[in-house]
Amino acid sequence: MNEPQSPLARNRLMRALYLALGIILLITGIIGMFVPLMPTTIFLILAAWCFSKSSQRLENWLLGHATLGPTIVNWRNHGVIPPRAKLMACTGMAVGFLIFLFAAHPAWWLFLLVAGIIGGCAWYVLSRPSAPRQAEDAA
Numbered sequence: 001m002n003e004p005q006s007p008l009a010r011n012r013l014m015r016a017l018y019l020a021l022g023i024i025l026l027i028t029g030i031i032g033m034f035v036p037l038m039p040t041t042i043f044l045i046l047a048a049w050c051f052s053k054s055s056q057r058l059e060n061w062l063l064g065h066a067t068l069g070p071t072i073v074n075w076r077n078h079g080v081i082p083p084r085a086k087l088m089a090c091t092g093m094a095v096g097f098l099i100f101l102f103a104a105h106p107a108w109w110l111f112l113l114v115a116g117i118i119g120g121c122a123w124y125v126l127s128r129p130s131a132p133r134q135a136e137d138a139a
Contacts, residue, residue, distance in 0.1 A: 008053060015054045022050030022058065029068075037092045041071055041085055048072045078132040081125055089125045093118050 009015045029043030044062070051059035063069045074080040081089075097118050100106070106114065 008056065018050045018054035019058075022047045022054060025050060026062070037095055039089065039092065041075070041081075041089075044068055044072055045075055048076075074132065079128055080130065080132055081128040083130050086125050086128075086130070090122050093122050 009018055025043045025047035029040045029047060032038040032040035032043060048059055048062050051062060063073055071082065071085070074082070097114065100114060101111070104110075
C-alpha cells in the first residue's frame, strides 16, 4: 500500500466511536452484497477508514480479506472503481431516481435538484479509472 496508514485516534472515546461506526459500516456493506440496489463498496471503504482510526488489526483484516479487500485497496492506492461496480452503482442510482419520480411526483424544482445530485454522483463514479494506470516508463 502506497498511502501511509492513518494514525489511530488519540482519544479512547473517539477510538471506540470509530470502532463502533466501522463495525456498523462493515455490517451494512456485507448486507449490501445480498440486497439488490444497496451499495456495498462505499460502506466497506468507510469501514476501512474508521478501522484505520480505531483498530489496525481490523483494518489489516479488511484490507487483506480475499473478497472484500481488493476493491478497498484499489480505491485507496489508485482511486479505481471496477466496471462492474460502476454499472451497479449507476443502475442503482437510476432505479432509485425512477422510484422517487413515480412515488413522490416531485415539483419541477425538486425533480431538477435530485436529478442534478444523482447526475453528479453518477458522473463522479464514471469519471474514476476502471483499472490501475500502468507506469508510463515501464518497459
